[in-house]
Amino acid sequence: MFKTRITEMLGIEYPIIQGGMQWLSKAELASAVSEAGGLGLITAASFPDPAELRDEIQKARSLTKKPFGVNVSMLPVLMEGDTTKRYIEVIVEEKIPVVETSGRNPEPLVPALKEGGVRLIHKVPAVRFARKAESVGADAVTIVGFECGGHPGMDDVTSMILIPRAAESVNIPVIAGGGIADARGFVAALSLGAEAVVMGTRFLATKECPAHANFKEWLVEAQETDTMMIERSIRNAVRVMKNETARKVLEMEDQGATLDELIVYISGKVGQQAWLSGDLDGATIACGQNVGLIHEVLTVKELIDSIVTGARETVSRLTRIVQAG
Numbered sequence: 277m278f279k280t281r282i283t284e285m286l287g288i289e290y291p292i293i294q295g296g297m298q299w300l301s302k303a304e305l306a307s308a309v310s311e312a313g314g315l316g317l318i319t320a321a322s323f324p325d326p327a328e329l330r331d332e333i334q335k336a337r338s339l340t341k342k343p344f345g346v347n348v349s350m351l352p353v354l355m356e357g358d359t360t361k362r363y364i365e366v367i368v369e370e371k372i373p374v375v376e377t378s379g380r381n382p383e384p385l386v387p388a389l390k391e392g393g394v395r396l397i398h399k400v401p402a403v404r405f406a407r408k409a410e411s412v413g414a415d416a417v418t419i420v421g422f423e424c425g426g427h428p429g430m431d432d433v434t435s436m437i438l439i440p441r442a443a444e445s446v447n448i449p450v451i452a453g454g455g456i457a458d459a460r461g462f463v464a465a466l467s468l469g470a471e472a473v474v475m476g477t478r479f480l481a482t483k484e485c486p487a488h489a490n491f492k493e494w495l496v497e498a499q500e501t502d503t504m505m506i507e508r509s510i511r512n513a514v515r516v517m518k519n520e521t522a523r524k525v526l527e528m529e530d531q532g533a534t535l536d537e538l539i540v541y542i543s544g545k546v547g548q549q550a551w552l553s554g555d556l557d558g559a560t561i562a563c564g565q566n567v568g569l570i571h572e573v574l575t576v577k578e579l580i581d582s583i584v585t586g587a588r589e590t591v592s593r594l595t596r597i598v599q600a601g
């Protein structure tokens with residue numbers, strides 16, 4: 277039913293990708309997404325030791341025979357030393373078919389990925405970076421809008437504008453992210469020129485996501501107004517849950533705090549503890565505005581099936597509207 281350059285390139289049934297999510301998109305979640313017909317991604321940054329990433333890849337392989345990928349985020353706060361290079365070695369050795377990179381120009385990784393036969397999807401928050409990704413050899417580009425959970429860049433441009441702008445600016449396929457949580461957003465993204473969608477926030481409220489139940493309850497209750505932007509002052513803008521730690525960070529930024537002063541609150545380690553313990557105020561927690569569209573915790577299969585079925589209904593509704601005119 278769905279055929280795009282992305283489904284063809286990756287050998288997947290539905291053009292639905294689960295974005296990398298540090299500490300959360302591990303074997304269980306990623307394999308469930310792939311098993312349901314999409315593409316799951318294991319986030320390398322959840323495994324400071326690349327040997328642990330290899331173990332996780334092998335675990336996912338025991339859970340699904342379908343293709344899955346690995347996210348390699350290159351934000352300075354996440355990566356140290358030659359860890360990225362060592363992740364890529366593991367990915368190539370394990371014959372992972374596709375990598376999602378983010379955070380900075382992936383050019384240095386391109387030769388090793390090409391040689392290893394690994395497809396490269398680079399995730400960006402602006403059209404100029406999409407063009408750059410294409411010019412350095414990315415096979416596809418993901419564009420994320422201002423409403424997304426995680427890092428939407430510094431330009432504050434929403435998905436509604438960025439998706440068609442990216443689609444008209446590059447020749448490689450465009451994947452759309454930021455604000456998509458259900459069939460309506462999925463169909464909208466395809467109609468704007470995307471050939472697949474990437475979702476992060478919506479996958480948090482699935483049974484297979486290892487986040488503590490407190491977070492899942494919060495996601496179901498929260499409204500589209502319950503996120504906020506922080507870390508602009510250090511040019512690492514990130515959309516997070518409105519909570520005590522996020523408010524504290526913003527206050528410190530307003531008072532001119534440095535990265536060294538902020539790191540105690542924004543480091544990944546603090547986030548990991550909060551996700552596991554269920555402390556909703558304990559860390560800055562990435563979350564998109566589409567949290568307002570989450571009304572229940574589903575299994576990954578139920579979620580993907582609902583998007584596929586809902587897409588058919590949405591397209592029929594649109595066809596009726598167009599024919600009536």
Ligand SMILES: Cc1cc2nc3c(=O)[nH]c(=O)nc-3n(C[C@H](O)[C@H](O)[C@H](O)COP(=O)(O)O)c2cc1C
Nearest residue numbers: 295296297298378424425426454455476477562564
């Ligand atoms: C909790 C959470 C953690 C995330 N961690 C990462 C990450 O480690 N690396 C990355 O490239 N993107 C990360 N993202 C971004 C997602 O992969 C995806 O691009 C984004 O969530 C899409 O927007 P949406 O939240 O509106 O669906 C994260 C998002 C969330 C919600």
